[in-house]
Amino acid sequence: MDITIKLFAYFRDGRFKEVASRFFDEGATPQEVITSLGIKMDDVGVIMVNHRHADPAYCLQQDDVLAVFPKIGGG
Protein backbone atom coordinates (compact mmCIF):
# COMPACT_ATOMS: atom_id res chain seq x y z
CA MET A 1 0.00 0.00 0.00
CA ASP A 2 1.06 3.63 -0.52
CA ILE A 3 1.55 6.00 2.39
CA THR A 4 2.36 9.72 2.36
CA ILE A 5 4.94 10.61 5.01
CA LYS A 6 5.55 14.11 6.41
CA LEU A 7 8.44 14.90 8.73
CA PHE A 8 8.86 18.01 10.87
CA ALA A 9 11.52 20.02 12.71
CA TYR A 10 14.90 18.26 12.96
CA PHE A 11 13.46 14.95 11.74
CA ARG A 12 13.84 16.55 8.30
CA ASP A 13 17.62 16.86 8.66
CA GLY A 14 19.24 14.44 6.21
CA ARG A 15 15.84 12.98 5.30
CA PHE A 16 12.96 14.82 3.63
CA LYS A 17 10.06 17.17 4.25
CA GLU A 18 7.39 15.07 2.58
CA VAL A 19 7.21 12.03 0.34
CA ALA A 20 4.03 10.96 -1.35
CA SER A 21 3.27 7.33 -2.14
CA ARG A 22 6.00 5.41 -0.37
CA PHE A 23 5.19 1.67 -0.52
CA PHE A 24 4.72 -0.45 2.62
CA ASP A 25 3.29 -3.93 3.15
CA GLU A 26 -0.32 -4.26 4.24
CA GLY A 27 -0.71 -3.90 8.00
CA ALA A 28 2.32 -1.65 8.46
CA THR A 29 2.21 0.59 11.55
CA PRO A 30 3.51 4.13 12.17
CA GLN A 31 6.19 2.61 14.40
CA GLU A 32 7.46 0.43 11.55
CA VAL A 33 7.49 3.37 9.15
CA ILE A 34 9.26 5.61 11.65
CA THR A 35 11.96 3.11 12.57
CA SER A 36 12.51 2.34 8.87
CA LEU A 37 13.53 5.98 8.52
CA GLY A 38 16.15 5.64 11.27
CA ILE A 39 14.15 7.71 13.78
CA LYS A 40 14.16 6.49 17.38
CA MET A 41 10.70 6.08 18.87
CA ASP A 42 11.95 7.73 22.08
CA ASP A 43 12.48 10.93 20.12
CA VAL A 44 8.96 10.97 18.68
CA GLY A 45 6.54 13.41 20.29
CA VAL A 46 3.42 13.22 18.17
CA ILE A 47 2.14 10.90 15.45
CA MET A 48 -0.83 11.93 13.32
CA VAL A 49 -2.63 9.94 10.66
CA ASN A 50 -4.95 11.97 8.43
CA HIS A 51 -4.75 14.92 10.85
CA ARG A 52 -5.77 12.84 13.88
CA HIS A 53 -3.47 11.72 16.67
CA ALA A 54 -2.61 8.06 16.25
CA ASP A 55 -1.01 5.26 18.21
CA PRO A 56 2.38 3.86 17.10
CA ALA A 57 0.64 0.50 16.62
CA TYR A 58 -2.19 1.90 14.47
CA CYS A 59 -2.87 -0.22 11.37
CA LEU A 60 -2.15 2.04 8.38
CA GLN A 61 -4.46 2.00 5.34
CA GLN A 62 -3.88 2.72 1.67
CA ASP A 63 -3.37 6.48 1.00
CA ASP A 64 -3.04 7.39 4.68
CA VAL A 65 -1.08 10.57 5.45
CA LEU A 66 1.36 9.97 8.29
CA ALA A 67 2.86 13.02 10.06
CA VAL A 68 5.72 12.56 12.54
CA PHE A 69 6.88 15.24 14.97
CA PRO A 70 9.67 15.24 17.53
CA LYS A 71 8.92 16.50 21.06
CA ILE A 72 8.09 20.17 20.51
CA GLY A 73 6.22 22.93 22.27
CA GLY A 74 5.64 26.65 22.34
CA GLY A 75 2.80 29.01 23.02
Next chain:
Amino acid sequence: MADKIYRVNMTDLSTSIEDVPADWMGHGGRGLTSTIVAAEVEPTCHPLGKNNKLVIAPGLLSGTTAANSGRISFGAKSPLTGTIKEANSGGTAAQMLAKLGCKAIIIEGMPEGDGWYNLHFTADGITINEETELIGKGNFAVVDAVAARLGDKHGIISIGQAGEMKMLAANLSIKDPDSHLRSGGRGGLGAVMGTKHIKFIAIDPTEAKVEIADKDAFLAANRVFTKALVDNPISQALGQYGTNVLVNIVNEAGGLPTRNFTSGQFDGHEEISGETMYDIIVEREGKPKHNCHKGCVIQCSQIYNDINKGYKTSGFEYESIWAMGADCCVDNLDQIAEADQLMDDIGIDTIETSVAMGVAMEGGVLEFGDGAEVCRILKDEVAAGSPLGRIIGCGAGSVGRAFGVTRVPVVKNQAIPAYDPRAIKGIGITYATSTQGADHTMGYTIATNLLGVGGSLDPLSKEGQVELSRNLQIATAAIDSTGMCLFIAFAALDDATCLPALVDMLNARFGIGLTADDVTNLGMSILKTEHEFNLAAGFTNKDDRLPEFFDEEPIAPHNVVWDISGEEIDTFWNF
Protein backbone atom coordinates in the same frame (compact mmCIF):
# COMPACT_ATOMS: atom_id res chain seq x y z
CA MET B 1 16.20 45.44 53.70
CA ALA B 2 12.61 44.32 53.41
CA ASP B 3 10.88 44.78 50.08
CA LYS B 4 8.63 47.83 49.82
CA ILE B 5 5.60 49.08 47.93
CA TYR B 6 6.37 52.14 45.80
CA ARG B 7 3.31 54.31 45.22
CA VAL B 8 3.10 57.01 42.56
CA ASN B 9 0.20 59.48 42.61
CA MET B 10 -0.06 61.19 39.24
CA THR B 11 -2.85 63.54 40.38
CA ASP B 12 -0.63 65.46 42.79
CA LEU B 13 2.66 64.17 41.35
CA SER B 14 3.80 62.67 44.64
CA THR B 15 5.53 59.41 45.53
CA SER B 16 5.74 57.35 48.71
CA ILE B 17 7.36 54.19 49.97
CA GLU B 18 5.25 51.86 52.11
CA ASP B 19 5.72 48.66 54.06
CA VAL B 20 4.17 45.60 52.47
CA PRO B 21 0.85 44.75 54.17
CA ALA B 22 0.88 41.29 55.77
CA ASP B 23 -1.82 40.03 53.39
CA TRP B 24 0.37 40.80 50.39
CA MET B 25 3.62 39.30 51.68
CA GLY B 26 3.10 35.84 50.20
CA HIS B 27 2.27 37.20 46.78
CA GLY B 28 4.37 38.20 43.80
CA GLY B 29 3.87 38.68 40.08
CA ARG B 30 0.29 38.04 38.95
CA GLY B 31 -0.90 37.04 42.42
CA LEU B 32 0.23 40.40 43.73
CA THR B 33 -1.02 42.56 40.87
CA SER B 34 -4.44 40.90 41.00
CA THR B 35 -4.59 41.14 44.80
CA ILE B 36 -3.76 44.85 44.71
CA VAL B 37 -6.13 45.64 41.83
CA ALA B 38 -8.92 43.76 43.60
CA ALA B 39 -8.19 45.62 46.85
CA GLU B 40 -7.74 49.12 45.47
CA VAL B 41 -9.60 49.46 42.15
CA GLU B 42 -13.37 49.89 42.05
CA PRO B 43 -14.51 47.11 39.67
CA THR B 44 -17.05 49.39 37.94
CA CYS B 45 -14.59 52.23 37.32
CA HIS B 46 -13.82 53.43 33.82
CA PRO B 47 -10.55 51.72 32.94
CA LEU B 48 -9.28 54.84 31.19
CA GLY B 49 -10.32 57.09 34.08
CA LYS B 50 -8.49 58.39 37.12
CA ASN B 51 -9.74 55.61 39.38
CA ASN B 52 -7.95 52.80 37.58
CA LYS B 53 -4.45 51.88 38.77
CA LEU B 54 -1.47 50.32 37.01
CA VAL B 55 0.34 47.83 39.24
CA ILE B 56 3.78 46.48 38.39
CA ALA B 57 5.28 43.53 40.26
CA PRO B 58 8.30 41.26 39.77
CA GLY B 59 7.72 37.61 40.59
CA LEU B 60 8.53 35.93 43.90
CA LEU B 61 11.80 34.54 42.56
CA SER B 62 12.71 37.44 40.25
CA GLY B 63 16.13 38.91 40.93
CA THR B 64 17.48 35.61 42.26
CA THR B 65 19.74 33.28 40.30
CA ALA B 66 16.83 30.90 39.66
CA ALA B 67 16.75 29.92 36.00
CA ASN B 68 14.03 31.59 33.90
CA SER B 69 12.76 33.77 36.75
CA GLY B 70 12.79 37.15 34.98
CA ARG B 71 9.11 37.72 34.31
CA ILE B 72 7.41 40.94 35.33
CA SER B 73 3.65 41.30 35.83
CA PHE B 74 1.45 44.27 35.00
CA GLY B 75 -2.07 44.53 36.38
CA ALA B 76 -5.05 46.89 36.07
CA LYS B 77 -8.66 46.87 35.00
CA SER B 78 -8.39 46.23 31.27
CA PRO B 79 -9.74 48.88 28.91
CA LEU B 80 -10.08 46.20 26.22
CA THR B 81 -12.05 43.63 28.19
CA GLY B 82 -13.40 45.49 31.23
CA THR B 83 -12.12 42.60 33.34
CA ILE B 84 -9.20 42.42 35.70
CA LYS B 85 -5.99 41.96 33.72
CA GLU B 86 -2.48 40.68 34.21
CA ALA B 87 0.03 40.75 31.37
CA ASN B 88 3.54 39.47 31.97
CA SER B 89 6.76 39.78 30.08
CA GLY B 90 10.46 39.05 30.05
CA GLY B 91 13.09 41.74 29.69
CA THR B 92 15.43 43.10 32.34
CA ALA B 93 12.96 45.11 34.47
CA ALA B 94 11.79 42.33 36.81
CA GLN B 95 15.27 41.39 37.98
CA MET B 96 16.33 45.01 38.43
CA LEU B 97 13.23 46.02 40.40
CA ALA B 98 13.52 42.97 42.64
CA LYS B 99 17.18 43.71 43.38
CA LEU B 100 16.23 47.29 44.26
CA GLY B 101 13.81 45.96 46.88
CA CYS B 102 10.63 46.64 44.96
CA LYS B 103 7.70 44.38 45.83
CA ALA B 104 5.39 46.39 43.60
CA ILE B 105 4.83 49.80 42.04
CA ILE B 106 1.28 51.19 42.24
CA ILE B 107 0.57 54.06 39.84
CA GLU B 108 -2.68 55.86 40.55
CA GLY B 109 -4.53 59.09 39.73
CA MET B 110 -4.21 61.18 36.61
CA PRO B 111 -2.57 64.56 35.95
CA GLU B 112 -4.94 67.45 35.20
CA GLY B 113 -2.92 69.18 32.50
CA ASP B 114 -1.61 68.07 29.12
CA GLY B 115 1.94 67.54 30.31
CA TRP B 116 3.73 64.21 30.06
CA TYR B 117 6.18 62.59 32.46
CA ASN B 118 8.71 59.85 32.93
CA LEU B 119 9.46 57.95 36.12
CA HIS B 120 12.97 57.18 37.29
CA PHE B 121 13.33 54.30 39.76
CA THR B 122 16.53 54.52 41.81
CA ALA B 123 17.79 52.98 45.04
CA ASP B 124 16.35 56.03 46.84
CA GLY B 125 12.87 55.78 45.38
CA ILE B 126 10.96 57.09 42.38
CA THR B 127 11.19 60.56 40.87
CA ILE B 128 8.60 62.04 38.52
CA ASN B 129 10.10 64.10 35.70
CA GLU B 130 8.56 66.13 32.91
CA GLU B 131 8.93 64.57 29.49
CA THR B 132 8.68 66.47 26.20
CA GLU B 133 11.26 65.09 23.78
CA LEU B 134 9.76 61.64 23.36
CA ILE B 135 6.05 62.39 23.14
CA GLY B 136 4.67 61.08 19.87
CA LYS B 137 7.68 58.81 19.39
CA GLY B 138 7.90 55.03 19.12
CA ASN B 139 9.41 52.66 21.67
CA PHE B 140 12.77 52.32 19.95
CA ALA B 141 13.27 56.08 20.13
CA VAL B 142 12.62 55.81 23.87
CA VAL B 143 15.25 53.07 24.23
CA ASP B 144 17.80 55.16 22.31
CA ALA B 145 17.03 58.35 24.22
CA VAL B 146 17.25 56.71 27.64
CA ALA B 147 20.57 55.16 26.63
CA ALA B 148 21.83 58.64 25.64
CA ARG B 149 20.58 60.25 28.84
CA LEU B 150 21.35 57.56 31.41
CA GLY B 151 23.41 54.81 29.75
CA ASP B 152 22.40 51.57 28.11
CA LYS B 153 22.25 49.43 31.27
CA HIS B 154 18.94 50.82 32.52
CA GLY B 155 15.75 48.86 32.57
CA ILE B 156 12.91 50.44 30.60
CA ILE B 157 9.14 50.04 30.59
CA SER B 158 7.59 52.25 27.93
CA ILE B 159 4.63 52.97 25.69
CA GLY B 160 4.58 53.91 22.02
CA GLN B 161 2.12 56.09 20.15
CA ALA B 162 -0.69 53.55 20.70
CA GLY B 163 -0.44 53.92 24.46
CA GLU B 164 -0.30 57.69 24.26
CA MET B 165 -3.49 57.67 22.16
CA LYS B 166 -5.14 55.24 24.61
CA MET B 167 -5.80 52.61 21.96
CA LEU B 168 -7.32 49.56 23.58
CA ALA B 169 -4.73 47.19 22.09
CA ALA B 170 -1.77 49.28 23.34
CA ASN B 171 0.86 47.24 25.15
CA LEU B 172 3.73 47.88 27.52
CA SER B 173 7.23 47.39 26.11
CA ILE B 174 10.09 46.13 28.23
CA LYS B 175 13.73 46.40 27.22
CA ASP B 176 15.67 43.14 26.93
CA PRO B 177 19.45 42.70 27.54
CA ASP B 178 20.26 43.68 23.94
CA SER B 179 18.02 46.75 23.88
CA HIS B 180 15.32 44.99 21.89
CA LEU B 181 11.78 44.83 23.23
CA ARG B 182 9.52 42.34 24.93
CA SER B 183 5.84 43.03 25.47
CA GLY B 184 3.31 42.94 28.25
CA GLY B 185 1.01 42.45 25.37
CA ARG B 186 -2.59 41.83 26.02
CA GLY B 187 -5.54 43.79 27.31
CA GLY B 188 -4.50 47.37 26.58
CA LEU B 189 -2.40 48.09 29.66
CA GLY B 190 -0.30 50.51 27.59
CA ALA B 191 -3.41 52.66 27.33
CA VAL B 192 -3.70 52.68 31.13
CA MET B 193 -0.12 53.98 31.41
CA GLY B 194 -1.07 56.50 28.73
CA THR B 195 -3.93 57.82 30.87
CA LYS B 196 -1.38 58.51 33.60
CA HIS B 197 0.67 60.52 31.06
CA ILE B 198 3.75 58.40 31.76
CA LYS B 199 5.83 57.79 28.62
CA PHE B 200 8.38 55.50 30.24
CA ILE B 201 9.83 54.20 33.46
CA ALA B 202 13.63 53.97 33.68
CA ILE B 203 15.14 51.65 36.28
CA ASP B 204 18.66 52.09 37.60
CA PRO B 205 21.06 49.18 37.24
CA THR B 206 22.25 47.90 40.60
CA GLU B 207 24.80 45.59 42.16
CA ALA B 208 22.41 44.81 45.04
CA LYS B 209 21.37 41.21 45.56
CA VAL B 210 18.05 39.72 46.58
CA GLU B 211 18.15 38.28 50.09
CA ILE B 212 18.01 34.49 50.27
CA ALA B 213 17.05 32.89 53.61
CA ASP B 214 18.86 29.60 52.96
CA LYS B 215 21.49 30.02 50.26
CA ASP B 216 22.71 26.41 50.20
CA ALA B 217 19.21 25.00 49.87
CA PHE B 218 18.46 27.54 47.16
CA LEU B 219 21.53 26.64 45.15
CA ALA B 220 20.81 22.93 45.43
CA ALA B 221 17.21 23.34 44.34
CA ASN B 222 18.18 25.63 41.45
CA ARG B 223 20.63 23.01 40.19
CA VAL B 224 17.86 20.39 40.04
CA PHE B 225 15.42 22.85 38.50
CA THR B 226 17.86 24.04 35.84
CA LYS B 227 18.78 20.48 34.90
CA ALA B 228 15.11 19.61 34.45
CA LEU B 229 14.69 22.56 32.07
CA VAL B 230 17.89 21.99 30.11
CA ASP B 231 17.35 18.25 29.72
CA ASN B 232 13.78 18.63 28.49
CA PRO B 233 13.59 17.95 24.74
CA ILE B 234 10.93 20.61 24.27
CA SER B 235 13.27 23.23 25.74
CA GLN B 236 15.86 22.17 23.21
CA ALA B 237 13.43 22.45 20.27
CA LEU B 238 12.32 25.89 21.52
CA GLY B 239 15.95 27.00 21.43
CA GLN B 240 16.29 25.93 17.81
CA TYR B 241 12.97 26.85 16.21
CA GLY B 242 11.38 29.22 18.73
CA THR B 243 7.69 29.03 19.50
CA ASN B 244 7.01 29.23 15.76
CA VAL B 245 7.73 25.48 15.58
CA LEU B 246 3.99 25.23 16.26
CA VAL B 247 2.76 26.45 12.86
CA ASN B 248 3.12 23.09 11.18
CA ILE B 249 1.79 20.90 13.97
CA VAL B 250 -1.27 23.09 14.60
CA ASN B 251 -1.88 23.20 10.86
CA GLU B 252 -1.54 19.42 10.58
CA ALA B 253 -4.07 19.01 13.39
CA GLY B 254 -6.51 21.24 11.52
CA GLY B 255 -6.59 23.88 14.27
CA LEU B 256 -4.70 26.75 12.61
CA PRO B 257 -7.30 29.53 12.24
CA THR B 258 -7.03 30.81 8.69
CA ARG B 259 -8.63 33.65 6.71
CA ASN B 260 -10.38 35.17 9.72
CA PHE B 261 -11.27 31.82 11.26
CA THR B 262 -12.92 30.27 8.21
CA SER B 263 -10.56 27.29 7.84
CA GLY B 264 -8.29 25.24 10.09
CA GLN B 265 -5.44 24.93 7.62
CA PHE B 266 -3.34 27.46 5.71
CA ASP B 267 -1.88 26.66 2.26
CA GLY B 268 1.12 28.86 3.06
CA HIS B 269 1.98 27.16 6.34
CA GLU B 270 5.44 25.99 5.24
CA GLU B 271 6.43 29.52 4.19
CA ILE B 272 5.74 30.91 7.67
CA SER B 273 6.77 27.85 9.70
CA GLY B 274 9.44 27.56 12.37
CA GLU B 275 11.44 25.26 10.13
CA THR B 276 11.54 27.88 7.34
CA MET B 277 12.25 30.64 9.84
CA TYR B 278 15.22 28.72 11.24
CA ASP B 279 16.68 28.26 7.74
CA ILE B 280 16.25 31.98 6.97
CA ILE B 281 17.84 33.02 10.26
CA VAL B 282 20.88 30.81 9.69
CA GLU B 283 21.24 31.87 6.05
CA ARG B 284 21.10 35.57 7.01
CA GLU B 285 23.46 35.16 9.95
CA GLY B 286 20.89 35.99 12.60
CA LYS B 287 20.61 34.11 15.89
CA PRO B 288 18.18 31.19 16.27
CA LYS B 289 18.70 31.38 20.07
CA HIS B 290 18.35 34.51 22.15
CA ASN B 291 17.38 35.12 25.78
CA CYS B 292 14.92 37.81 26.83
CA HIS B 293 16.43 37.94 30.30
CA LYS B 294 19.62 36.88 32.01
CA GLY B 295 19.40 33.36 33.38
CA CYS B 296 17.02 31.97 30.76
CA VAL B 297 18.22 28.49 29.78
CA ILE B 298 15.54 27.87 27.13
CA GLN B 299 16.26 30.88 24.87
CA CYS B 300 13.15 30.68 22.67
CA SER B 301 13.73 34.18 21.32
CA GLN B 302 15.81 34.87 18.23
CA ILE B 303 17.32 37.58 16.06
CA TYR B 304 15.65 37.63 12.63
CA ASN B 305 17.61 39.55 10.01
CA ASP B 306 16.36 41.09 6.79
CA ILE B 307 17.52 40.04 3.33
CA ASN B 308 20.61 42.28 3.66
CA LYS B 309 21.54 40.54 6.92
CA GLY B 310 20.61 43.61 8.95
CA TYR B 311 18.55 43.33 12.15
CA LYS B 312 14.81 43.21 11.56
CA THR B 313 13.06 41.83 14.64
CA SER B 314 13.36 39.57 17.68
CA GLY B 315 10.99 37.75 19.97
CA PHE B 316 9.26 36.65 16.79
CA GLU B 317 6.54 34.49 18.30
CA TYR B 318 4.23 31.84 16.91
CA GLU B 319 1.04 33.68 17.84
CA SER B 320 2.20 36.91 16.16
CA ILE B 321 3.28 35.03 13.04
CA TRP B 322 0.04 33.04 12.96
CA ALA B 323 -2.08 36.18 13.34
CA MET B 324 -0.40 38.17 10.59
CA GLY B 325 0.26 35.01 8.55
CA ALA B 326 -2.51 32.42 8.45
CA ASP B 327 -5.30 34.59 9.82
CA CYS B 328 -4.57 37.36 7.31
CA CYS B 329 -3.36 34.92 4.59
CA VAL B 330 0.08 36.57 4.37
CA ASP B 331 2.63 33.90 3.45
CA ASN B 332 5.69 36.14 3.38
CA LEU B 333 7.78 35.91 6.54
CA ASP B 334 9.67 39.14 5.76
CA GLN B 335 6.43 41.12 5.57
CA ILE B 336 5.31 39.55 8.83
CA ALA B 337 8.66 40.48 10.41
CA GLU B 338 8.26 44.05 9.17
CA ALA B 339 4.78 44.22 10.70
CA ASP B 340 6.08 42.70 13.95
CA GLN B 341 8.80 45.33 14.23
CA LEU B 342 6.34 48.14 13.45
CA MET B 343 3.92 46.92 16.11
CA ASP B 344 6.74 46.70 18.67
CA ASP B 345 7.68 50.29 17.88
CA ILE B 346 4.11 51.61 17.95
CA GLY B 347 3.56 49.62 21.13
CA ILE B 348 0.52 47.60 20.17
CA ASP B 349 -0.40 43.98 20.77
CA THR B 350 0.56 41.83 17.78
CA ILE B 351 -2.23 39.33 18.38
CA GLU B 352 -5.06 41.82 18.88
CA THR B 353 -3.95 44.10 16.06
CA SER B 354 -3.36 41.33 13.54
CA VAL B 355 -6.68 39.63 14.29
CA ALA B 356 -8.24 43.09 13.89
CA MET B 357 -6.57 43.27 10.45
CA GLY B 358 -8.14 39.91 9.58
CA VAL B 359 -11.59 41.22 10.52
CA ALA B 360 -10.85 44.38 8.51
CA MET B 361 -9.97 42.19 5.52
CA GLU B 362 -13.31 40.46 5.81
CA GLY B 363 -14.94 43.87 6.04
CA GLY B 364 -13.35 44.94 2.76
CA VAL B 365 -10.92 47.48 4.23
CA LEU B 366 -8.00 45.66 2.56
CA GLU B 367 -7.47 42.38 0.74
CA PHE B 368 -6.59 39.10 2.42
CA GLY B 369 -2.90 38.43 1.85
CA ASP B 370 -1.90 42.06 1.34
CA GLY B 371 1.02 42.25 3.77
CA ALA B 372 2.35 45.44 2.23
CA GLU B 373 -0.95 47.21 2.93
CA VAL B 374 -0.92 45.88 6.50
CA CYS B 375 2.47 47.54 7.02
CA ARG B 376 1.27 50.77 5.40
CA ILE B 377 -1.79 50.89 7.65
CA LEU B 378 0.39 50.34 10.71
CA LYS B 379 2.71 53.21 9.75
CA ASP B 380 0.33 55.70 8.18
CA GLU B 381 -2.88 55.05 10.07
CA VAL B 382 -2.25 53.40 13.45
CA ALA B 383 0.98 55.21 14.40
CA ALA B 384 -0.47 58.49 13.10
CA GLY B 385 -3.77 58.04 14.91
CA SER B 386 -6.05 58.42 11.88
CA PRO B 387 -9.71 57.39 12.35
CA LEU B 388 -9.04 54.03 10.63
CA GLY B 389 -5.86 53.57 12.68
CA ARG B 390 -7.72 54.16 15.92
CA ILE B 391 -10.46 51.69 14.95
CA ILE B 392 -7.88 48.99 14.21
CA GLY B 393 -5.82 49.98 17.25
CA CYS B 394 -8.81 49.35 19.47
CA GLY B 395 -8.90 45.69 18.44
CA ALA B 396 -10.87 43.07 16.57
CA GLY B 397 -14.17 43.86 18.28
CA SER B 398 -13.80 47.52 17.41
CA VAL B 399 -13.24 46.71 13.72
CA GLY B 400 -16.23 44.36 13.67
CA ARG B 401 -18.50 47.06 15.08
CA ALA B 402 -17.20 49.77 12.75
CA PHE B 403 -17.47 47.70 9.56
CA GLY B 404 -20.48 45.50 10.27
CA VAL B 405 -18.56 42.22 10.42
CA THR B 406 -20.17 39.52 12.57
CA ARG B 407 -17.44 36.88 12.36
CA VAL B 408 -15.39 38.50 15.10
CA PRO B 409 -13.23 36.04 17.06
CA VAL B 410 -13.19 37.55 20.55
CA VAL B 411 -14.15 36.58 24.08
CA LYS B 412 -14.86 39.48 26.42
CA ASN B 413 -13.75 41.65 23.50
CA GLN B 414 -10.22 40.19 23.42
CA ALA B 415 -9.05 38.49 20.22
CA ILE B 416 -8.84 34.71 20.16
CA PRO B 417 -5.27 33.61 19.40
CA ALA B 418 -3.72 30.93 17.22
CA TYR B 419 -5.64 27.78 18.10
CA ASP B 420 -9.17 27.17 16.80
CA PRO B 421 -11.46 26.07 19.63
CA ARG B 422 -13.63 23.98 17.30
CA ALA B 423 -10.74 21.64 16.49
CA ILE B 424 -8.92 21.96 19.84
CA LYS B 425 -11.70 21.99 22.38
CA GLY B 426 -9.74 22.33 25.59
CA ILE B 427 -8.42 25.73 24.59
CA GLY B 428 -12.00 26.83 23.92
CA ILE B 429 -12.75 26.26 27.60
CA THR B 430 -9.75 28.41 28.48
CA TYR B 431 -10.88 31.19 26.13
CA ALA B 432 -14.41 31.10 27.53
CA THR B 433 -13.58 30.96 31.23
CA SER B 434 -10.33 32.88 31.53
CA THR B 435 -10.69 35.80 33.90
CA GLN B 436 -9.07 38.00 31.27
CA GLY B 437 -10.76 37.33 27.94
CA ALA B 438 -9.47 34.96 25.26
CA ASP B 439 -5.85 34.13 26.12
CA HIS B 440 -4.09 30.84 25.37
CA THR B 441 -1.48 31.38 28.09
CA MET B 442 -4.08 31.32 30.86
CA GLY B 443 -4.49 27.54 30.57
CA TYR B 444 -2.45 26.10 27.74
CA THR B 445 -4.38 22.94 26.94
CA ILE B 446 -2.49 22.70 23.64
CA ALA B 447 0.19 20.89 25.67
CA THR B 448 -2.10 17.95 26.37
CA ASN B 449 -4.56 18.31 23.46
CA LEU B 450 -1.90 18.43 20.74
CA LEU B 451 1.64 18.02 22.01
CA GLY B 452 1.36 14.98 24.26
CA VAL B 453 2.72 16.87 27.27
CA GLY B 454 1.17 16.08 30.65
CA GLY B 455 -0.63 13.09 29.10
CA SER B 456 -2.86 13.31 26.07
CA LEU B 457 -6.50 14.20 25.53
CA ASP B 458 -8.24 14.01 22.15
CA PRO B 459 -8.61 17.61 20.96
CA LEU B 460 -11.83 16.80 19.08
CA SER B 461 -13.64 15.19 22.01
CA LYS B 462 -15.65 17.11 24.60
CA GLU B 463 -14.63 14.74 27.38
CA GLY B 464 -12.33 16.01 30.09
CA GLN B 465 -11.68 19.43 28.58
CA VAL B 466 -13.18 21.47 31.43
CA GLU B 467 -11.10 19.62 34.00
CA LEU B 468 -7.95 19.94 31.89
CA SER B 469 -8.40 23.68 31.43
CA ARG B 470 -9.22 24.17 35.13
CA ASN B 471 -6.12 22.32 36.31
CA LEU B 472 -3.90 24.24 33.93
CA GLN B 473 -5.44 27.62 34.77
CA ILE B 474 -4.86 26.98 38.47
CA ALA B 475 -1.24 25.92 37.89
CA THR B 476 -0.64 28.87 35.56
CA ALA B 477 -1.89 31.42 38.08
CA ALA B 478 0.64 30.04 40.56
CA ILE B 479 3.53 29.94 38.06
CA ASP B 480 2.72 33.52 36.98
CA SER B 481 3.25 34.57 40.58
CA THR B 482 6.77 33.16 40.84
CA GLY B 483 8.32 35.23 38.06
CA MET B 484 8.93 32.05 36.13
CA CYS B 485 8.51 31.87 32.39
CA LEU B 486 5.49 29.74 31.54
CA PHE B 487 7.68 27.50 29.40
CA ILE B 488 8.97 25.82 32.55
CA ALA B 489 5.59 24.06 32.44
CA PHE B 490 6.74 21.67 29.70
CA ALA B 491 9.37 20.30 32.08
CA ALA B 492 7.07 20.61 35.09
CA LEU B 493 4.33 18.53 33.47
CA ASP B 494 6.58 15.60 32.55
CA ASP B 495 9.63 15.68 34.84
CA ALA B 496 8.89 14.73 38.46
CA THR B 497 11.92 16.65 39.77
CA CYS B 498 10.93 20.04 38.35
CA LEU B 499 8.01 21.31 40.44
CA PRO B 500 9.38 20.12 43.82
CA ALA B 501 12.59 22.00 43.02
CA LEU B 502 10.58 25.14 42.27
CA VAL B 503 8.76 24.84 45.61
CA ASP B 504 12.11 24.26 47.35
CA MET B 505 13.46 27.47 45.82
CA LEU B 506 10.46 29.45 47.09
CA ASN B 507 10.98 28.02 50.56
CA ALA B 508 14.72 28.72 50.52
CA ARG B 509 14.21 32.27 49.24
CA PHE B 510 11.78 33.26 51.99
CA GLY B 511 12.55 30.79 54.79
CA ILE B 512 9.08 29.26 54.66
CA GLY B 513 7.64 25.76 54.35
CA LEU B 514 5.25 25.66 51.40
CA THR B 515 4.04 22.32 50.08
CA ALA B 516 2.91 21.54 46.54
CA ASP B 517 -0.68 21.73 47.81
CA ASP B 518 -0.05 25.25 49.09
CA VAL B 519 1.06 26.29 45.62
CA THR B 520 -2.10 24.78 44.08
CA ASN B 521 -4.20 26.59 46.67
CA LEU B 522 -2.42 29.83 45.78
CA GLY B 523 -3.40 29.35 42.14
CA MET B 524 -7.03 28.68 43.09
CA SER B 525 -7.23 31.72 45.31
CA ILE B 526 -5.78 33.99 42.59
CA LEU B 527 -8.36 32.77 40.08
CA LYS B 528 -11.18 33.33 42.58
CA THR B 529 -9.93 36.83 43.42
CA GLU B 530 -9.90 37.70 39.72
CA HIS B 531 -13.30 36.10 39.10
CA GLU B 532 -14.88 38.00 41.98
CA PHE B 533 -13.54 41.26 40.59
CA ASN B 534 -15.16 40.49 37.25
CA LEU B 535 -18.50 39.58 38.84
CA ALA B 536 -18.43 42.86 40.78
CA ALA B 537 -17.66 44.67 37.50
CA GLY B 538 -20.91 43.26 36.06
CA PHE B 539 -19.80 40.13 34.23
CA THR B 540 -21.90 36.96 34.51
CA ASN B 541 -21.53 33.35 33.39
CA LYS B 542 -23.20 34.40 30.11
CA ASP B 543 -20.00 36.25 29.27
CA ASP B 544 -18.09 32.94 29.48
CA ARG B 545 -19.14 31.98 25.98
CA LEU B 546 -17.56 31.82 22.53
CA PRO B 547 -19.00 33.89 19.64
CA GLU B 548 -21.96 32.12 18.02
CA PHE B 549 -20.25 31.57 14.67
CA PHE B 550 -18.17 28.87 16.33
CA ASP B 551 -21.44 26.97 17.05
CA GLU B 552 -22.70 27.34 13.51
CA GLU B 553 -19.78 27.27 11.06
CA PRO B 554 -17.93 23.95 10.71
CA ILE B 555 -14.20 24.28 10.19
CA ALA B 556 -12.15 22.22 7.73
CA PRO B 557 -10.55 19.71 7.62
CA HIS B 558 -12.46 18.06 10.47
CA ASN B 559 -15.72 19.91 9.76
CA VAL B 560 -16.42 20.37 13.44
CA VAL B 561 -18.23 23.08 15.37
CA TRP B 562 -17.95 24.23 18.98
CA ASP B 563 -20.27 21.87 20.84
CA ILE B 564 -19.60 22.31 24.55
CA SER B 565 -22.73 23.77 26.17
CA GLY B 566 -22.95 26.76 28.45
CA GLU B 567 -23.95 24.50 31.33
CA GLU B 568 -20.83 22.40 30.81
CA ILE B 569 -18.63 25.50 30.59
CA ASP B 570 -20.08 26.80 33.86
CA THR B 571 -18.85 23.72 35.74
CA PHE B 572 -15.37 25.21 35.35
CA TRP B 573 -15.92 27.26 38.50
CA ASN B 574 -16.82 24.25 40.66
CA PHE B 575 -13.77 24.33 42.88
